Amino acid sequence: MAELELQPTPGQLFNGQPNTGQPGFGLSSILEEDGPASPPPTNPDLFESEMNPHLDALYRNGLRLTGNANDAEDLLQDTYLRAYRFFYQYQPGTNAKAWLFRIMNTVFLNDYRRKSRQGETVSYDGLEDFFLYNRLTEDGVTGVGGDRSETENPEKAVLEKLDIETIQRAIEALPIEFRDTVALATLEEMSYQEIAETLEIPVGTVRSRLSRGRKLLQRALWEYLNGEETRG
Amino acid sequence: MDEPTKLDGWKKAGECASADFYSCEAAIRRLNEYLDHELTEADRITVLKHLEFCRPCMSRFTFEQTLVISIRQKISALCVPQNLKEKLHSLLRHDKP
Numbered sequence A: 001m002a003e004l005e006l007q008p009t010p011g012q013l014f015n016g017q018p019n020t021g022q023p024g025f026g027l028s029s030i031l032e033e034d035g036p037a038s039p040p041p042t043n044p045d046l047f048e049s050e051m052n053p054h055l056d057a058l059y060r061n062g063l064r065l066t067g068n069a070n071d072a073e074d075l076l077q078d079t080y081l082r083a084y085r086f087f088y089q090y091q092p093g094t095n096a097k098a099w100l101f102r103i104m105n106t107v108f109l110n111d112y113r114r115k116s117r118q119g120e121t122v123s124y125d126g127l128e129d130f131f132l133y134n135r136l137t138e139d140g141v142t143g144v145g146g147d148r149s150e151t152e153n154p155e156k157a158v159l160e161k162l163d164i165e166t167i168q169r170a171i172e173a174l175p176i177e178f179r180d181t182v183a184l185a186t187l188e189e190m191s192y193q194e195i196a197e198t199l200e201i202p203v204g205t206v207r208s209r210l211s212r213g214r215k216l217l218q219r220a221l222w223e224y225l226n227g228e229e230t231r232g
Numbered sequence B: 001m002d003e004p005t006k007l008d009g010w011k012k013a014g015e016c017a018s019a020d021f022y023s024c025e026a027a028i029r030r031l032n033e034y035l036d037h038e039l040t041e042a043d044r045i046t047v048l049k050h051l052e053f054c055r056p057c058m059s060r061f062t063f064e065q066t067l068v069i070s071i072r073q074k075i076s077a078l079c080v081p082q083n084l085k086e087k088l089h090s091l092l093r094h095d096k097p
Helices: A045-066 A067-086 A096-111 A133-136 A154-161 A162-173 A176-187 A192-199 A203-225 B024-029 B030-034 B041-053 B055-075 B080-096
Strands: none
Touching: A045 A067, A045 A096, A045 A176, A045 B030, A067 A096, A067 A203, A067 B055, A067 B080, A096 A192, A133 A154, A133 A203, A154 B024, A154 B055, A162 A176, A162 A203, A162 B055, A162 B080, A176 A192, A176 A203, A176 B055, A192 A203, B024 B041, B024 B055, B030 B041, B030 B055, B041 B055
């Protein structure tokens, strides 16, 4: 797939203008190459106790942003060290996970932008509630393996066939504005308020993106499960 | 907000006579918030009341919930490689600002 520039979405962090006005954040200086001349010392044990519970989720965010493990590891390391240097800006009691994710998104846009990937071009036609459920409970459905014994319990069959690779590909196939919101809610179990803080979008936008994004995700899962690959 | 719908048919059921129910459409509109634990307690109870008496919605909602949990469990197996964790731990102690 050709490397494309991210298409900025109004109001999103991807507009390259990180918000510095919210308490607990303050990312503009984090973008500076060297940071302040003499930042307050950070206790590494305290930093780890606050931030490491979110490390796996942060790594998965890096995988979604970069699309490969090597870049995700580099991005995670850059993000982690940047957060460590600027830990004095972090306000205890605010949302550490959202803070880390926003640093990662900002670092990614700043340093990895050329490698950024655009989601698939997808059609919104035929979006419906319960897309997967409806396909699986249609009379005579023979998808996802087509074995008659499987169709007697199609829900079980499809859930057993969902593997990490299929899920990742389906998430990656989502248009970028839906990908983040769906991933943070569905995979990382973030609250709508946390997602709003992380992506700098209103909570109402989180809701509307989830509504459409989850339908798109189900359609993508269905296509991948049935081998109807849409990727070029 | 949608006003819960009074289902006259259920009023004959005795103890449920005063219960309010969402229509299927109103319940489905709250699907994502139900799955993500974003509903108020009052709304959650009203959705649950609908599911209790609407078998098709109960079946759909259960599938959606199972799907989300299943996806979340599977993807949680993707963790930071151990050697990177150790490297980060070490870097904090040798890369002090």
